Each structure stands twice: as structure tokens, then as C-alpha cells.
Amino acid sequence: MSELDFGPFLLSFKLAAITTFILFLIALPVSWWLSQTKCRCKPFVEAVVSLPIVLPPSVLGFYILYALSYNSPIGAFFDETFGVKLVFNFTGLVIASCFYSFPFMVQPLQSGFESLNKNMLEASYIAGKSKLQTLAFVALPNIKPALITALIITFAHTVGEFGVVLMVGGSIEGETKVASVAIYEFVEIMDYTHAHIYSAIMLTLSFLVLLGVYIFNLRYNKRIGVA
């Protein structure tokens, strides 16, 4: 058995960390808006946001590939203006992951915001606080479990993605070969030993992450007297 290469894991975690950070910034205003709006277009926006959950990753991957490849207007624009290629590299993976994991960040945050006592938010407006201040100092601190769930599930879901990554990133060593792709390749070349080791690590990590989330939520709810 050759030396274990942790490169794919590190790549997976790097990808997940960057994706989670970017998605938090994008999903926060979106989920806040969705939770507060009375706009008739709300179901439409919600459906678009949730699409990646039901769409086969290959479909999502195909469209991203089609939209961002060097031959597409967007891909060509980025290549010519910034010299950045958007597919088959790490940048491409981040973009694809952001699409793929978007609903996992938006949905917990939105339901967290929706469960808040509306009067509490209104009390903040009456106290002279803007919507942004209310979001930062009243809404967010009061949905901690939802916030933690959103961050961790997004992170974990990005670590666990496979189809989109394979389509948009391929399997370039050290650039786009994340853990899930590495396992797939081990199985393909019938290197079951490594497939086992990598899979076991993934399984353990995923379990520990989820366990951590549930323990946190239980403790938090006990502390504020919900459960």
C-alpha cells in the first residue's frame, strides 16, 4: 500500500470552506428577503433557489459547463478581460459548488428568519433601527441553530458533492481532484483498499459533523428553554 495522499481531502475542505463563505454572503440577503417579502414572485424565486436539490447533478453540471466554457460568451468574456478560465480548474469548482449548495444555505436561514417573532423585528424598527441593523443585531443572533445548521450542512454538502464537480472540474490532480472523485477513480481501477480507506474517512467525518450539529442544537434549545 502506497503512502496515503491527503491532497484530495484538503482540496475538498478548501473548496467547501470557500463555497460556504461565499454562499453565506449571497444567501443572507436572499433568505432575509424571502422571509420578509409579500411579493407575488416569491414562489418563483423559491423554486429557482431549490432547483439544485431536485436537478440531477449532471444536468446542473452540463448547464454550468455550457454557460461558462471558453466558447460561451460568459467564459470568453472572463478569459479575455481577466484572463480567468471558469471551467476545469478550481475557480470553476467554486462556481459550480455555489450553485449546487445554494439551497442548503438559503433554506435553513429562511425558515429560521420566518420562525422569528414578527413583533420582535417590529420592536426593533420602532426602536429606530434600520432593516440592516435589525438583521445583524436582532434576527441573526436569534436564529443561531438555523445559522449553524446552514453553515455546516452547506460545508458538508459541498464536501460530499460528486457529479457536478466531475463534470465541471474533471479530475486534475491537486486542482480539481476532490475526495469524492478520488474514491470514484480508486473504484474504477479496482484499488479497493484505498477506496475503503477514503470512504471510511468520509463516512466518519460526515457523521461527526452531523452529530456535532445536532448536539449543538439540542444544547442551544435547552438553554433558551425551547426543549
Added chain:
Amino acid sequence: MLHINIQKTLHGNLGNMELDVAFHIKEHQFVAISGPSGSGKTTLLRILAGLEEANGEIEVGGETWLCNKTFLPPQKRGLGFVFQDYALFANMSVAENLLFAANDKKLASHLLELTQLKELAHRLPNSLSGGQKQRVSLCRAFMRRPKLLLMDEPLSALDPLMRTKLQHDILTLHKEFGTTTIMVSHDPSEIYRLANRVIELSHGKIIHDASPKELLLKTQGSQKFSLTGELLEILKSDVIYIAIVAIGQQIVEVVIDEEEALRFRVGERVQVSTKAFSPSLSKI
């Protein structure tokens, strides 16, 4: 001081209703708004606070809050609002709840002192009782030294003893800060103790606008006292009939004759009054 003339169509579970209300309030007045549920009381308060939009005008202390083109957002109205469910910021301690509204430590500690909450200053809201929470909410409403204080059934979730205590606090603060106060309330004794004017709404319109004494004291002519209640049962006892009436939390018996027994129906609202005898009071 306050002039309001607003219209708004409400979509209730009893169909559409037109809220159409106009009145003036003088400075330092304490006005109670009463009326059956669904009559538009809370909506009226929310429109005043800027939490809901409406057609018409609102002018407070020479400042236009609502007019054709003007809509002053709640942040800029500088009023105090006490919600029925307290609406405290659950992530902040009692003191932080007050300081979030206005960063004035002196005023915060004065208010907490006044309402005997000083010891609880560092507690989180969910470790407090209902009465304590509502006192915090009351203090928070005064942190911005509001010219106008709005209260939406502030005491309806509290037990009678706590109500009395809070009524006292409300009155103290109302006087000390020289606020003009509008309170939605169902409780006649509360209205009588606190308010100097009652506006009664029904189906979105003002049906009475008078002093609490005129509106709430139900005796007419030579009646000595008069109570309204619900007729629970009519019992026949030999030649007379006994009506069982629920008045507030009390059940009383009233002797009636056969003709009356036939006229009244169980479940009806009735008035119990007497002329000849003067009722006596004694301590319990």
C-alpha cells in the same frame, strides 16, 4: 397634539371591512381604545406606529407622519410601542434590551429602578415571568422618551394581581414622561383606572367617544347599580323562578317571575340592576 384621519380596507375572516377613523387627541391624554375583536383596534395602532400603510393623514405634534405622498417609517416616528406578547429581544439581557432602543445608561437604570427590575438587569428575557417581561417591554418603550406611547392590550396575558401592579407602573411612567398614551384594552376596570377618554370601535368605525365614566358606568336614571352578565340557567323553585347569571368571574342568583322567565333565554346578555336598595361594600 395628534390628529388622525385614516381609511383602510381590512381583509378579515368576516369578509372585507372598511376601517375609517378620525379623531384628535390632546397632549398628555390617556386614551383607551376598546371594541370587539376584529373591529380594527390593533390595525389602527399599527397604522399609527407606521407598521402598516393606510390612506389619509396622521399628524403628531406638528409633524406629518402620513399624508398623500409622505409616509414616515416607524424608525423616524420616535414613539414607544408595547406589544401584547412583549416582543423582547431574546438574545439580549434586560439591560441590553433597553440600551438597544437608546444608549442612555442613566435613563435605563432609572427606569429599571422605578419598575423594581434592577436585580434582573442581567437576566435573559426567557427566564422572566410574564409580568416582569411586560415591565421590561414598558421600560424599553420609554427609552426613547416618546411623545406618543402605543400599547396593544399590554396586560391581557397577565393575572389580576400583576395587572394592578403594572397599571400603577404605566400610570407613573405616563405622568413622569408627560407622554400622550393610546392603549387598546378590553378590561373596563383597567380603562377606568388609567384612561381619561375611551374610543370604542365597531366594524372599523368609532361608535362612542366619551370619558370612561360616561361610557362604562352603566346605571341609568334612578338605578343604584347595574351589572351586565350572561344568563346561564333559569330554575323553577315552587312559585318563583331563579335566574343564574355569570357576571365577570362571579355567578349570582336573581329571583324573577314567570312572565320574565318566559321572556329571557339562556345565553342572553342581561343587565342586573337595583333601585330600591343601596348595595353595601365589605372587605374580603
